[in-house]
Amino acid sequence: MKSLGEETTVASMAAMVTSAAQRLLLILLAASASARYTPDWESLDSRPLPSWFDEAKFGIFLHWGVYSVPAWGSEWFWWNWQGAHLPNYEIFMHSYYPPGFSYADFAPQFRAKFFDPKLWAKLFKAAGARYVVLTSKHHEGFTNWPSPTSWNWNSMDVGPHRDLVGELGHFLREENIHYGLYHSLLEWFNPLYVLDKDNNFTTQNFVMTKALPELVDLVNKYKPDLIWSDGEWEAPDTYWNSTEFLAWLYNDSPVKDLVDVVSLGGNYLLNIGPTKDGVIIPIFQERLLSVGRWLSINGEGIYASKPWRVQMEHTTSRLWFTTKQSAVYVFFADWPMSGILQLTSPVPTNMTTVMMLGIPELLKWSEDSLDRSLLIYLPKLSPDLADMKIWTLKLKGVE
Structure with missing residues (x-):
């Protein structure tokens, strides 16, 4: 099993930046130009926070991906091992995995075979959570839905062979829980991102081919109530086309009332890390239910x-x-x-x-x-x- 980055050369990946990708940017620009919010920060920052988020107060954040297989260190496992070459990560791999084992080799072991989204949703409801944020993609690039721009490195093609984003969203909405999606912009080892980085971000090969199409796909396909975009710090907002995307999101997307940040409103987002098999371990479940019992009595002074x-x-x-x-x-x-x-x-x-x-x-x-x-x-x-x-x-x- 090889990841997208290991199978494809930089040159062939760069060739994937087609006129279709350019048309995507033109669509975003055209949609935002004559609408209420224009693609500039003064206009975008004037948008009020949707009331549901300001009233929710308590949510659950789910870090779940290929990094759940080694389940050691953090979700930054791949970077700490092969980007920063931290000695403790290299010792860990040498101690427990054979020579030549790559990060992509973890993906088939990310099976989610016990993942029951209906039970997850009921647990989160009992915990008193008013919204849940799932990691749709972290900086490793593996997507928890069948992203058309992440072939052979997504949860439908490898590992679970399931649309994890779609399945969880269905049952959360059955419980009247708002659904949010975390989505990493950068991908550490994606050749197109590395190419743009080498070009001092004067090119947008990765943005036009991968980042923007994925965000648009997530919004159109799953209609989330919240988008948490992360990983923008290495490049300016003009590289990411941030204002054009947000103007489209606020004006013309199918979810105009969504929240695009999670750091406002005095909310508490509690992080949970399921196992590679999709199990929320008993100690996490006990803590969540304990929070729910407390909120069932005291939530009147919390919510809204x-x-x-x-x-x-x-x-x-x-x-x-x-x-x-x-x-x-x-x-x-x-x-x-x-x-x-x-x-x-x-x-x-x-x-x-x-x-x-x-x-x-x-x-x-x-x-x-x-x-x-x-x-x-x-x-x-x-x-x-x-x-x-x-x-x-x-x-x-x-x-």
């Missing part, structure tokens, strides 16, 4: 929340605040020995009520006569409450 005027108090206790629909939510991780929680930021009024999420009764409170801090009398710390680790108070009627 906004930052309050104070994010956290500078006290000996660990306290955080959010707000939603005129209520203030207080998260605290240190249960006071006295059973009385003191808050200095919320200002109580004669309309103030306090409750703890998961407990139906209102809690008693008073105002400290010296500093006007809010004193909240917590319920008895039962074993079930103690197991929660972080507790949430809901305050109404505070200034």
Whole structure:
């Protein structure tokens, strides 16, 4: 088994840059030129963040690819081994694999034979995740869908012989979970990318033949709610045709309401690494279900929340605040020995009520006569409450 890069010479790969690839750029430029968002950063940055993402708050990120076979180090295995030549990676390969073993030889072992996308989707739903981001392709270039520009180096041709991107997306949407796709722009050892890099990125052989067609294919075929493009740091945005692609994405693609970044909105994206056979190991499952149990009680103060005027108090206790629909939510991780929680930021009024999420009764409170801090009398710390680790108070009627 050989990868695309090992079978094809630079010269023959460069010849693949045809008029069809050039027409792709012309289509993107024409589609964006007369639409609402023009292909420049001032216009693109004015686009508001889609509300679903701002309200989701919690998602799951899946690193899954050929690097899941050695399952050692990280998803940067190939580069660390044959790009950076890190000694510990070379020792690992010498210790466990025969001489001449190539990275492409891992691909047939990436079988995903126990991959059950329906069970994955149900697990993520139980974990309280509102969106899931799957690695459609990392910097190694192997695609988890039958990419027409990644022949012999994709999950349909090699290994699983399945469309992993498509299968997971179907069942996530059955559970009403938003579907995101991570897609690497650069590919470490792709001859066309290496050629462009050698040319100081004055040519766009790789972009026009591989990167842009793949992104367009992903969007048109799977209609993701989120695209996370990564790996742009070695070349300028003009090399990647970033503004032209984003203008098309926002104006004329079939998913105009998608999110193109995942670093905004105060969301938490939890990374999970399935095995090469498509198993989410029990310890990961247990942690996910634990998060889901916590969110089933405390999620009211998480989902669709906004930052309050104070994010956290500078006290000996660990306290955080959010707000939603005129209520203030207080998260605290240190249960006071006295059973009385003191808050200095919320200002109580004669309309103030306090409750703890998961407990139906209102809690008693008073105002400290010296500093006007809010004193909240917590319920008895039962074993079930103690197991929660972080507790949430809901305050109404505070200034």
